[in-house]
Every structure is written in structure tokens, then in C-alpha cells.
Amino acid sequence: MGLFGIPLAVGLVQYSLEDQESVLQRTASLTARSVQSELARGDAPTVLPDLPTGVVLAVYDGDGDLVLGDGPEPAGDEIGRALAGRGSHATIDGDIVVTVPVTGRHDPDGAVRAAMPVSAVYAGLVPIWLGMAGLAGAVLVTVWLLARRQARRLATPLEDLAGAARRLGEGDFSVRTGRAGVAEIDQVGGALDSTAERLDALLARERAFSQDASHQLRTPLTGLRLRLEAALDRPDADLKAALVAGIAEADRLERTIDELLQLARERTGRGEPTDVDALVRELEPARAERLAVSGRGLVVDVAPQLPPAAASAAAIRQVLGVLLDNAEVHGAGTVRIVVRESGEALAVDVADQGAGPGPDPFAAPPERATGGGVHGIGLPLARRLAEAEGGRLVLGRSVPPVFTLFVPAAWPETVVEPAPVVPEPAEEVPLGR
Template identity: 50%
Template sequence: MRRRITTLTVLAALVATVLFALPLGIAVWQYYHDDAKGDLERAADATALAVSEDLNAGRRPTVPPLDEEDDEAGGEVGIYAPDGRMLAGHGPAVGGPVERQAAEAAADVVIGREGEEIALAVPVVSGPRVTGVVRAAMPLSQLRLRIVLTWLGMAGLAVATTGVSWLMARRSTKRLVRPMEELAAAAERLGDGDFTARSPRAGIAEIDQVGEALDTTAARIGSTLERERAFSAEASHQLRTPLTGLRLQLEAALETPDADPRAAIRAGIASADRLERTIEDLLALGRERRAPRAELDLEALLEEVRQAGEALLSPHGRTLRITRQDPPPARVAAAAVRQVLGVLLDNAATHGRGTVTLVARDAGDALAIDVADEGPDLGETDPFATAAAGHGIGLRLARSLAEAEGGRLRLSLPDPPTFTLLLPAADPPAPA
């Protein structure tokens, strides 16, 4: 691309130079011919005025010296009789066709080429009679030298102009192409999966616009991928709860071979159903978290939570107590609330002790659900922070799900450990 832009720029400069140089060269050629004619005519007229008295009186004339300008031009002046004999000055011994034409036609000025000279003849008249002819001549080589030198100067100027155009084209190409190359490199890094790639600013509005659009795209893709990765990690952790319940039930059935296997199978099927429900909830929440919400069926939800909690706690000899204290209706996604409570129960079963208490109550403009156990004092520990072993991933997911529904999840008491889920209450129905 660099070579192409530079070549096109130099070609454009060459075409412009040629189109300008051709008429200018012709104008130079015409100018020097006209200038030479003017010099010769001036020298011939001056000499004719000086010798007209001698020629009219029949005396032999003397050629006056040329002025400095005509002498530097390389001109020669000769005086001829009407019959073509040279009387004085410089030139051929016998006048040529230019002198004869001037003597015969008595024209004011006759100019033409004689051999390797350009000659101009002016007649000297006395009344109707031609008394002599003044001839001024200049070597054609002198005229050609002036034209060629001027043309060479023009050619040198054209070469210099083309060189300057080449330098400017290289500089402009570097300024234009380098940002494009850097932009292409940033796009290639983005295609390779490096979403931190950013394109530098070039100071060119159009290129910077493309770079800003590419940076915005990279940021959006990186943010989206990061959210998807985080959600996948948290969702996979969330699946641990029903799997743990199913495993405990199966292990309990193996430890009591005399028990009825049908009860263990029914419990396993119920755990598998909860696992399937968890997967469906996570997929639904991952696809859309801002869809219009129906009013939460709190009774059905608490019943599902009771079954899941008993499956987790019963193998450890622990119980789940659920109470209701006039909870208000809420318009939130049941799947999100189910998953949040599932995380809190799993946290209580894994890290807590004793009886787990779940209280659904009225908190003013919100539905509050408290989950507490008899575990150790958490003190200043942040339970939502992710430790190296992965603890806290489920709580982080639960908090993000609660915030997506317009609610909050916080540690309301460190001792005994009590987590509170606050959900916005549904608007009261309008009066009839």
C-alpha cells in the first residue's frame, strides 16, 4: 500500500509537470526567437540611422560600434550596396537572399535564415531610391544555446519538483499507512481472542473513528465474555447443591441395606428433578433477566425450598424450620429467588451448624427472607469474597441474581450467621 500511494503521487506530479512544461517550453522557444529578432532589429535600425547620411551622399560608410547589450548577444552588423556588395562591417562578401529581398522590395524589415545564422535586413532609402541595406545577424548556435539552457533549467526544476513530491508522498503515506497497519494489528489481536487490544490514535478523524469503534467492540465483547465466563463458573458451582443432596441420599441408602430401596429411589428421583429444575432456572436466568415478572407464588416456593433443605440437612441430623410473618407479595422471577435460597441453604449446610431457620416477613416496601443457622461467628469476614479454594462463588452468584431482580442480599447478622434477601414488594392493586 505504501508503494502504491507513493507511485500514484509521483505519477500525478509527473503528469502535471509534463502538461505544464510542454506549453511552457514552446513559449520559451518563441520568446527567445522574438527576443533575438528584437535585438537584431534594434541593432540594424541604430546602424541604419548612423550611416544613412553617408550612403545617401555616396560616401563609404563606417559601422558604428554596437551597444553593450547587442554585443553580448553575439550579433554582427554589415552594410551592403543595393547590388549586394558588402561596403563595411561583418558578414558575407556578397549579400544573400535576405539582403536582396530588402533591396528589391524596399520592405521595412526582412528576416530569414542564411546558413547557420539568423539574418535581418533593413533598407536605407533616400526618397524612392534604396541607397543601401543594413544587415544584422546572429549565429543560430547562440540562439539554440539559450533555449537549451532554459529547457535544462526547467527540466532540473521538474526533477526537483518530482523529488519533493516523492518525499512528501512518503511522509504522507507513512502518516496514513502506519495507523492502518496498527489498526489491522489490533483487529488481528482481537480476532485471536485478546479483547484488551486497543488501537492508538493517529490524529486523523476518519481513522480514529474506526479505531474508537473497534475499541468499543473489543470492550463490549470482552465484557460480555467475562460475564459469560463468570456466570458459567458460578452456575457450575450452583449445580453442586442438588448433586450433593442426591449423593448423600444414595450413600445413606447404601449404608442401610435393609431399608426399603423404593424410598431411596423416590428420594433420588426427587433430587434429580431438583437438579433438572436448577439447570432450567440457570438457563432461563442466563438468557433473560429483565423480562416482565409475574407475582411470586411464595407458598409453592417455600414448599420446594423445604424439600430441598430437608434433603441436604437430614443426612447430617439437622432440621429446617420455615416461618411466615405476614410476608407481602412480590413481583420477581421465581427461578432467581429459588436459586438464591438454594445457595443460602447449601451455605448453611456446608459451613453452618444446628437448625436452619428461614423466615419470610414484611420489611416495609420489601419482602424479606432471612436464612440463619447456629454456626460460628463470622466476625469481620466477607462471605461474598471468593477465596482461593472457591468458597464464596455461590454467594456471589446469589447476590448478582438478587440485584438483577432489583433486590439485595446481605449478611444482616454475623452471629448467628444470618443472610437477608430483600425483594421489592409488588405494587398494591388500584382501588376500583
Template identity: 50%
Template sequence: MRRRLVRLAVLAATVAVVLFGLPLAVAVTQYAQIYKLLDLERLADRAALRVAASLSDDGAPSAEELRDDATLTYLSVYDHDGAFVRGRGPDPADRFVDEALNGISAAGTDRDELVVAVPVTHDGEVVGAIRIAGPTRALLWPVAAAWAGLVGLAVLAVGVVWLIARRQAVKLARPLEELTEAAQRLGDGDFAVRLAAVDVLEIDAAGNSLNRTAARLDDLLARERAFSAEASHQLRTPLTSLRLRLETALDGTSEELRSAVTAGLRSAERIEHTIDELLSLARDTRSDVAPVDVGRFVGEAVQQRSADFTAVRRDLRTVIEPEAPHASVSVAALRQVLAVLLDNSLEHGAGTVEVTVRDAGDVVAVDVSDEGPGISLPDSALFERRSASAAGTGIGLALARRLAEAEGGHLRLARPAPPVFTLLLRAADPH
């Protein structure tokens, strides 16, 4: 590509130089010819003054009167009848002399000569003509020097264009090569590729479009990967509960089987809701949310999960302050955060689990506590995704905090021992 750009620039410069140089060379030649003819005419006029007296007396000018005034030029004289008198001109007289005898100066080219003829006058009458001529090649040698200078300037101009084109080709080709490489990396699945601005409008526009595409693909892939991991994590508990209930029902009576099937259907419904909510959260397709009665929602959610805690002989209870305000939060996000905290207490905690909903000023606080031995991890490691020090998969608490922050809230460890997790949610505007 760089070579093509350089060749194109040099070709354009060459065409421009030729289109400009040829007319200029022709103009220089014509100017030199006109200038030389004027010079010859000046020499002829001087010679006419010298021979005017001799021709008026029907005499022949002397050799001194017809001496050449310049190198490579020669003079000749003709009488009033056009008869050759003296010099090195043609005999008989040519058309230039004929025009001069008619009182009109004549100038032009004749084969390889520049020719000027002027009338010789005495007392207002034409008494003869002076003809001066010289070889064209010898008289126009400055034209060759001018042409050589033009050719040199043309070569210099093309050379300068070649040097500039090489630099510009590197400047233009490098970002295009980087753009091509980035597009190939993007096609190979490297969505982290980014291009820096190069101060070339068109290339920057293409680079920005590629950067936006890579960012969207990277975000989409991250969402899909997060959904896969989060769905697996969130579905593990209800699937385990469903499996245990069905296995228990196999060893029970028909009435117990019916009860197990009913509970299994509820668990399947919960799994279905979990999948829908995780898809909505992962793809960020939620619309504006209505204020949520957090106390009522937490009460219903705790009631649905009470069987899981009863199965392991643990208590699950709620404390809901009646003056707790509604919160501006997505029901799906709130359900998933609460599910993570309850699953965390069920798996890693001990004793009674208590969920408290209270008014905390401009926010609604949801506290989830148990009687476990406590948590020794720092906050940064506790909520880090895939943390090496995590007791489980390292997904649940990281997911819960991310969902809380996406809703404008915050999840933190309020007390390490016995552990208390606090979810802070924005209070809804009462108006």
C-alpha cells in the same frame, strides 16, 4: 511500507515536475528567442536609419555606419537590387534580405544563427536592406541559466516532497502497523487489545471496528467463562442432593427406592431448569419480563428446598406479608439469587433459616436470615468474585449480586450477626 509510501510520493512529485517543467522549459526557450529577435530587430532599425542616406545616393555606407551595436552580432547591407554592399552577411542575399527588400521585416533562425532583416527606406522608397545576425548559442545563454534554475527548483521540490513524505509515511505507517499488530494479538486470543484514534478517518474506522470486535469477543468469552463457573457452582448442590438420595435408596426397601427415584427426577428437572436459566442469563437472551408475585414464588421455591434442610435437621420457613407488591424481575434471575442465598445458609449458616418477603416502599425486599455465628468480612470482600477470604468458591454471592443489579435491584448484607441478606427488587407498576 514506509519506503513504498516515500517512493510513491517522490515518483509522483518527479512526474509532476517533469510534466510541468518540460513545457515551461520550452516556453522559456521560445520566449528568450522571441525577445532576442526583437532586440536584433531594434538594432537593425537603428542601423537602417544610419545608412539610409548613403544607399539613396547609390553610395556605400561607411564602416562607422555599419559598426556592430552589440557583442556577438554583426551587420551587413544590401542595395535595392539585393546586391551585397558591405558587412559580414551572405553573398548573394538570403531569403531574409529578399523579404526585407519587399518592404517586410523578416526574422527567424538559419542553421545556428538568429537572423533579422529590415528594409532601408528613404522618402518612402525601399533603397536597400539591413541584415543583422548572431550565433544562437551565444545569444540565448540566459536560457541555459533559466534551465539550470528550473532544474534546481525541481530538485528542491522533490527534496521537500521526500522530507514531507517521510514524515507522513511515519504518521500513516505507524497506526497501520499498530492495527496489524492488534489484529494479530486479537487472532492469538488477546481480546483486551484496544487501538487509540489517530485522526486518520479510514484508519480510525478500521480501528473502531477492531475495537468493537475485540470488545464483543471479550464479552462473549467472559460470559462463557462466567457461565462455566456459575453453572458448576449452582449445580453442585442439586447434584450432591441427587447423589445422596440415590446412595440412600440403595440401602433401603423397594418403596424407599421408588421415593428416591421420584425425588431424583425432581432434582434432575431442577438441574435442567438451572442450566437453561444460566444459559439465558449468561447470553442475555431474556425478553421483557412480566411482574412477578414474589411472595408466591418464594413460597414455592422454599417448599422445593425444604427437603434439603430437613435432611440436615434444620428448619426452613417463610414469612410473607400479604400487602407485598409484585416485582419487575426475571424469574430465572430471582430463582438463581434465592438459590445462592439458601445454599449459602445451608452450607455456612446454622439453625433455622427464615425467608421474609415484605413491602419496602418502592421496592420489594426479600430477607434471608439464619442463626449462624455471623459474618466478619467487609461488604467489598464478601461480594468479590474469587475473593481470597471467601469461605467457599467465592462465586455464589458475587453471582447473586450481579444478577440482582442486572435486574435493576440490589443485594446487600443487612446485618452481619446473626446474618441477614436482603434482596431489593423494583416494585412493578400496578397499572
């Protein structure tokens, strides 16, 4: 404001001084014309014209003597220049002074001197300066109010964002930010909301996984311990074989726990494609041996020239393990594994000749399980693992049961979408058993 106001004030002073000189020049010229005839006759003028406020007028004859009005005596140099035919204007002793000659036939017959104090000019500028100062103050107050309003409009949402970020850092993933109407701040708030939602979903998924895995794994581990203790109580049993089988089973469960905990964590990529054919062939010998004990068979049918799966081998192995455990424990007759192509996905069917699952096979397990159970993680968590890999686990047919695992296919020279479209089964009931 000072950079604008000070030059304006200085310019206004300069303009006022020049304007006042013009007023004095006109007044002196008018007076010179009005007294010309009298001075030409040698008479002393007696009447002066009406003068503007603050103007002091003096008339001098051809000898430089004051004949009318108020002026210095003896006459100063400015009167001498006027009697020589040269008018002048200057600031003398704090006055603005303008002199003009009274033109005669040959030489000037006299001179007129008009003067005004410079202080009178400044006094006339005081109201203008006060008005300018008041206007500047009003502008400053207005700008301050607008700046304060804008600062509050920007600071309030930023403070809310800071509070939301602090709550998010303290573990409150339910925090959500409002919208401030400022695009940049709203983008930050949206990113913070998205982060909170992702962290909340991740935490909920890991909590659910931990509950399901701990519950489902606790039962087979307890059963394993009971079988080992029973073998020790039977002196005629082959203890070495029982212990070796028990240790192998414990190792398998331990690997399962480690693998599942790793799968439960969110990943940034799909990793290497999985050869589903090789994975199924890897599971076939042990499963066939276990089914043969109860007089049942295992048939594996893999379609030729299938692409690899764009899913984790560990996740597919765990899901198939659950389906085979269910078929072994709850099913009947021959267990059949069919690996086939289904649109942009690979489908793995696991079927048996049993009576089918219960009314709600994909329901979460109860809080406390008693008695026997299914080895593995259970169908609820198996479905969750399949969905985490971009696939689905469905019950394609209820009697005799056919469970189908759909996983995205990793076609050569194509980009694999993280969530491919999976065809709906002809009949779908809640999964699990």
C-alpha cells in the same frame, strides 16, 4: 511534473525567439539611421555600430549590392522587400533574419540585414533548462521524502492495528493499541481496544461462573448420590419414594445448570418483563413444605400494584433460590419474603430469625469443599447474577439477617435503563453465607 515543466519549457523557447527578434530589429534600425547619410550621398559606409553577441550585420546599397558587413551575395528576397520599403523578419536556413530599409528622400537608399543563428538562442536556454530540471528534481525528491514520511506515519499504526487484531483473533484479550495522532486510525484503535476489553471481561466472567457453578453444584449432586445409595442400603425404607424424590432433585439441579449457563452469557437485551409476584407465589408451596418439616413457617408479603421487573425470570428465580436455601439451612424461625417498591427498583427482602451470616458471607467458596453445603449456586454467584441484570444483592441487616435483592422496575411507557440507581442499605456487610 512533466505536465507543468514541458509547457513551461516550450513557452520559454517561444519567448526567447521573440525577444531575439526584438534585439535584431533594434540593432538593424539603429544601423540604418547611422548609415543613412552616407548612402544618401552615394558613399559606402565604413563603420558599423557595436553589435550584440552573435548578431551578424550586413548593409546593402540601393542596387542590392553588399557594401559593408557579412551577408549573402547576391542579396536574397528579404533584401528586395526592404528596398521596396517593406521590412521583414523570418527564419532562413537556421538563422533569424530581420531586414529594415534605409529610408531616403523618395525611395530607400539601401537596406540593413541583421541575423542570428537559432542555435545560439537554444544554447542560451540550456542553463535555464538545466536549472529548471534541477529545481524539478529537488521538488520531486522533497515530495518523495514527504510522501514516504507520511506513508510511514500512516502505515506504522495500521500495521500495529493489524498485529493487534491478529493477536485478538488468537485469543490475547490483553492487547491494546497505541495512539497515532490520526483521528480515523485512533477511532479504529479505540474500537479494537473496547472489543478486547469486552471479550476479556466476558471470558473472565464465564470462567468465574463456571468455577463457582461447578464447585457449588458438585456438592449437592454428591450428597444426592449418597442419600440414594443410603436408601438402597435400608431394606425397610420406602425405596420408591426415595428414588422419586432423588430423581426430582436431580432434574431440578440439571435445569439449574442449564439455566445458569445460559444466564452466564452476555445478552443484547432484557427480554420480557418478569412478574415478581407470580414468581414468588410459584416458589411458595415447595418452600413452605420443606420448612414445615423442621417446624418452621414461611410468610410471603407482596405489596399491591407493583410493576413487573426488567430482569430475567430465570436470574431472579436462581437468586431467590439461593437466599431461601441459606435461610433454610443456616437460619432459624420463620422465613419472611417481602416484595416492595423502592424508588425506580423493586426490592425483594428474604429474612429469617437466625444469628446472621459469618464474617465474610459473600466470599468465594474454597477450592475444595467437604461435608455439607448450601443447595444452589451460592451467594457469590447470586450477587453476580443480580448485577448482570442491572440490580444488586445486599445484606440490609446482619442480625437477624435480611438479604435484599434490588432489580430494575419496568414501568409502563418508560424506557428502562440497564443499570438503575439502587438505594444503599442502612447497614451493609459482605453478602453471602
